[in-house]
Amino acid sequence: MLAVDGLGKAFDGLVANRDISFIVHHGEIIGLIGPNGAGKTTLFNCLAGFHTPTTGRIAFEGHDITGSTPEAAAALGIARTFQIVRVFQSMTALENVMVGAMLRNKRVAEARERAEDELAFVGLSHRADTPASDLTVSEQKRLEVARALATEPKLILLDEVMAGLNPTEVREASALVHRIHQRGIASIIVEHVMEGIMPIAHRMLVLDYGAKIADGTPAEIAENPAVIAAYLGE
Amino acid sequence: MLQVRNIQSSYRRVPAIRDISLTLNRGEIVALVGGNGNGKSTTLRAVAGLNALDGGSILLKGQDISAVPAHERVKRGLVLVPEGRRLFPRLTVEQNLMLGGFTTSDAAKREQTLQFAYDTFTVLGERRRQQAGTLSGGEQQMLAMCRGLMSQPDLLMLDEPSWGVAPKLVTRIFETIQLIRQRGITVLLVEQNVHRALEIADRGYVIQTGRVVMEGSGQDLLGNDEVRQAYLGM
Amino acid sequence: MTADILFQVLVSGLLIGLIYALVAVGLTLIFGVMDIVNFAHGEFLMLGMYASFWAFALFAIDPIVALPLTALLLFAVGVIVYQTVIRRILKAPMLSQIFATFGLMILLRGLAQFFWKPDHRLIPHSLVSGNVAFGPVQFGLPQFVAALGAVGVTGALWMFLHRTRLGTALEATAIDREAATLMGIDGQKMFALAWGIGAACAGLAGGLIATFFPIFPEVGSNFILIAFVVVVLGGFGSVTGAFLAGIIVGLIEVLGGFLVGPEYKTAIVLSLLLIVLLVRPRGLLGKA
Amino acid sequence: MTTGTNSSRKMAGTAALLALAAILPLAVTEPSQQNFLILILMGAQMGVAWNIVGGYAGQVSLGHAVFYGIGAYTSTMLLLTLGLTPWIGALAGGLVAAAFALAMGWPCFRLKGHYFAMATIAVAEIMQILVTNSDALEGAVGLYLPMDQSGWGVLIFLSKLPYYYVILGLLVLTVLVSWAIERSHIGYYFRAIKDEPEAARALGVSLTRYKLIALTVSAFLTAMGGSFYAQKEMFIDPGSVFATTISIKIALIAILGGVGRLTGPVLGAVILITIEEYSRTLFGSTGSGTDMIIYAAMIILVAVFSPSGVLGLLGDLRRHLPGAKPDTVKAEKMEIRP
Amino acid sequence: EDEIRIGVIYPLTGAAASTGVELKAAAELAAAIVNKEIPAPPGLIAGVGLPNLKGAKIKLIFGDHQGNPQVGATEAERLITSEKVVALTGAYFSNVTATASQVAERYGVPFLNGESSSASLTQRKFKWFFRTTPHDDLFVGNFFTFLGDMEKKTGDKLRNIALFNENTLWGNETTKLQVKLSEEQKFTIAEKILYPAKTTQMTSEVQRIKAAAPAVIMQSSYLGDAILSMKTYKELGFLPKMLLANDAGFNDSEFLKTMGKDGEFVISREVWALDQAERNPLIKQVNDLMKQRAGVNFNGNSARAFTGIAVLADALDRAGSTKPDAIREALQKTDIPASGLIMPWKGVKFDASGQNELGTGIIVQVQGGQYVTVWPFDVATKPVVYPMPAWDGR
């Protein structure tokens, strides 16, 4: 469904992504890992239309979406969360998700129903009427997931949704990703928390200094000497 | 060194910590663990003076500092390295460090600590003129800790130093914490990486919904079934 | 247009531009440190002018000699304004802050009218009156001294911000107040300092301008729009940017007024601002 | 926005308020008092219109006088040159202003925060200069409306009452538009854009489109207010309809009442216009600036003591009256920087 | 009745407050004289008081229009309907006079304007609007006549002129007239500038004028700009043979006080000058009263404000009633001889449009720190100093 070919992105001089190619199939869970500053978030930004790639092409469901806008990407079915949470502070949790739901259905009442479902899906129903600014950071991250899901995406990009979670919570988060997969939605997940991502990912991509240095199953990656040297250590 | 007695604190009248008491002896590493949103950061912020107390008191070296403003507490040797590092991104590495030593009037002493920082973390020395915001995540964390050291603290509080750091660098961070203790500085550590935190800690406290629910030596807590289940995912 | 005239126009533009820069640096400093747009900045300028006027009228102190005094006085005004009003609206939304400083603007005008009457005043002669001629190019000595003062003050401000510990602390407070607190920096003190320095800059500008400009309660309104344009063009919060932008605005205004027609001089400057913003949405040297 | 009972209670309150407004001039018969009421309604109408873009969508325009002026000039020119009734003239003014909003919003919306605000001031100031120097529009001399006509056709009246009802109607229209927007998906999108524009984009919200909608609707309604001004004062010149002081006053009204709330600007207008008029009539004749001092002191007090507008203050009071105590350290936005 | 309320609208705050406050003082002096609180010099029309109204007193109710036309209208409305004034006067700024008088027109309340000079004000076919001061048509016409007279007298050519006017209603109308008259009378306009009022610098303006090298500058400026422009002329070392100012800022009491020597030799159109006391002793006598009361001399503006109230009081007295119609009728029948005024006019008598047809202008020049009358030659007290002496030759 998603084909990235020779993607590169430079910020005046600084190359954040270079010559990255990979493919994502329907419903796949892809783990995206790499050291800090390797270019993971930048890659997300290119996929979701927030940055225009300097080189290369991105195709999604047969459309060339290279350099498209975030709005267009969202309309085509690419949803994302943000590494630094960006919830709508002045709205309640439910209203946050309603904004997402309105992409497919502008009617307020129907968007509300849809949003209630998604809140339940991520386990935030009890917080529906809480102002988003009063949620904990991890709840806000989940809220972002619900909001993204409400846009009925085909592909969801999750940027460090597990950061700062304790092991129990990490397992819950993994389970959530798995349920998203069961809905037939593909996901690409940026994580530093290996315990969270390794068990569920179908495939892992590893970036270092902006370039893809490995692509394979979690098991392969864990053994890959380049990945160990650049990232995993030990 | 530090005595925290039944403190309470809240955000917009919603209590975040309800009853926290801690004792730190000189030269100890004490870990504070607990799930997301249970009030660990709030505790550190309250001790640092960033959040107002609704009740309770804080004694530093036997003196009640509950009413002392945050910036004064730094002068008295109580320093917090906050969650998310909070560097001054557009200032240089060196300027950041110099600001860390803002309260130290002794220039020679400042210079000495600066040298320690540059010796311990050669990267920082190499990049002293680089803008702090352009460092990699791990480097930023090193810088944040060194900046905290610059004011010659007696007690250093670290809020999730391994947050968002690539696995390879996490080991390095924990080594550094032990190095800091070797300089005679007492450390209060908040970590999601409960396992490693308790490994290096002399003692630990477990916080749940704003209350201390358990305390003990690091090893005891690591061996405790409840803790293992709730926070270590075992 | 002959070379002589062109040269004259450019010199005039440069001189007035430097003065704009001086008026604007204080404004941009306050903004840079605390994200507050001070609508009352023109009134600080007005107070500076009156301070010079009264020093002259009551004690026969020349405005140039009185400059340190004026600066000190306005520093105090800035700190008082901070302590009484601004400190209370630090956490308020941007709009309420606009509201408060707008109120302050009217208040200071009203007070000036109340205490000093709405009359126009002028300092009839000062150490620096008279003209200077360089060949065909002429300009007033007061303007020249004011321009020199602008360079000096901006330079000193820059050195302070970038080369002293206190300056760096101010900058740190600007970037992240809470983090600065964790360095042992008293944010309140820094904010008060920013207002003090910002107002003192306006005071110095006032003292220098008072040597050649009429003084009246509403005089701030003559300068405030241009000061805003300069701050925005330079990039909110950038002292260097304001300095540069001041010169550009002065040159464009005088040159544009001369070539196109004075009735359009302000429109030309504003259009320049819009064009620059379209290309650089954060002004020339604005920080992200 | 909220539950059914709440909104129906709101509706009832609004209806009662409207009824009160409709019969008010029967009690207040003195023309200068009626004039005072009209000024309040005019201020409220401008504030509510501004609130659409400045409050809901969070795009702080300090150049709304440009729309006000366009409205005033369009309807007046049409009346003077073509004899066109202001009923249509005001609509035409709204359309011209809306078109202008589209043209100016396109580039200006690339700017954020204070830069945007400043750009709007610049646009309005430029427009004022251009009109001042336009011979076709009589430049600085201004335009007079015909004094020898009156009636509903030309919307000129000898008494205040008709003006009162016209502006009341316009205010109701403006509030209705604003209310409809608030309840629809557009209102949600506006607030999303205000809070986190990037996140809104990720959810498929086109920033440009929705900001333009906000500005255009707001401009249209503001221009109608401008047409009304011309009809009421019967003389316009660039300084009295394009001035930045008008833009700022419009924003102040909304801020004072409470930004982003439907009835905020109405309350704001009541308070601001009252302060303005009474400080001037009570103290203005001294010539010593006392009226300005009092007016300014009130503004500062309001800004200091109810930073989120009077509605915000009322809300706070209601919520926290029992044992209320102010936060000493406000929860700063917890921002985690990578 | 014993109190007759008159509404007076002036800019008492804002940019023109200094003028407004002066006007207010003059109006108050006139009221005090009418009310016989101050003994009046014999012959002064206002000194008669209001015998036909059984010695009623007039009470001035002031309104502050802040330089804003809408506020002017609001104040007019308030004064008429809630303060119940029987007549209005003011408002100095022509555009505010425009809106305020419209309100008066609608309510059928007499509006006597003493000091707004926009010609269009009396071209509106208003029933209730009267103006004592001559308007810009006359003033601008006087300029050209004066220039013609000067050419004859000196033998110099003064045909090359620069127009330098501020860009509001007043400056605009003046410019239009000047352009029209120049064409009719074969003057060449070397440069025409409409500058934005309240500016920070006038270098570009003065540069342009300097480059055009006119013999005469005709300038309309309010006070702040008048001062700034003079400073800029000097700074750029420029001086025409003659600087013909259109009253306002150049005739403000503050102008000479602040400019000192640098304000010398400016020639300005006026409606009033202290040296006219030589011909009309009332001028000095009333000026002394003003000086006593307010500490300043009259100037053209305040003398006209004074006269406005005096004329209104005269009409009130003759009306013998405070009914609007009666006052209006009395105003229409006004016929005050020159000897009853402190103005160098031929008298006050309104034509059908409400304009005083007996008003005249004089031209004064700053000489030795005083405004002295230099034209018309038959009423001049001093000869014109021509050309203006160079800046350093003073």
Ligand SMILES: Nc1ncnc2c1ncn2[C@@H]1O[C@H](COP(=O)(O)OP(=O)(O)OP(=O)(O)O)[C@@H](O)[C@H]1O
């Ligand atoms: N808008 C931008 N302008 C300039 N440089 C940028 C921008 N965004 C990212 N970068 C740079 O690109 C590089 C890659 O950053 P990116 O955020 O993609 O890394 P990451 O892999 O997500 O790291 P982390 O794990 O710390 O989140 C970094 O050096 C960063 O500073």
Ligand SMILES: Nc1ncnc2c1ncn2[C@@H]1O[C@H](COP(=O)(O)OP(=O)(O)OP(=O)(O)O)[C@@H](O)[C@H]1O
């Ligand atoms: N700025 C804030 N505004 C409002 N509530 C807040 C704020 N910061 C924290 N809270 C609330 O206070 C409680 C404690 O939060 P705190 O950040 O101290 O937890 P923590 O244990 O550090 O969690 P984490 O592991 O996520 O860092 C949570 O319920 C949270 O929602």
Ligand SMILES: [Mg+2]
């Ligand atoms: Mg990232």
Ligand SMILES: [Mg+2]
């Ligand atoms: Mg925390």
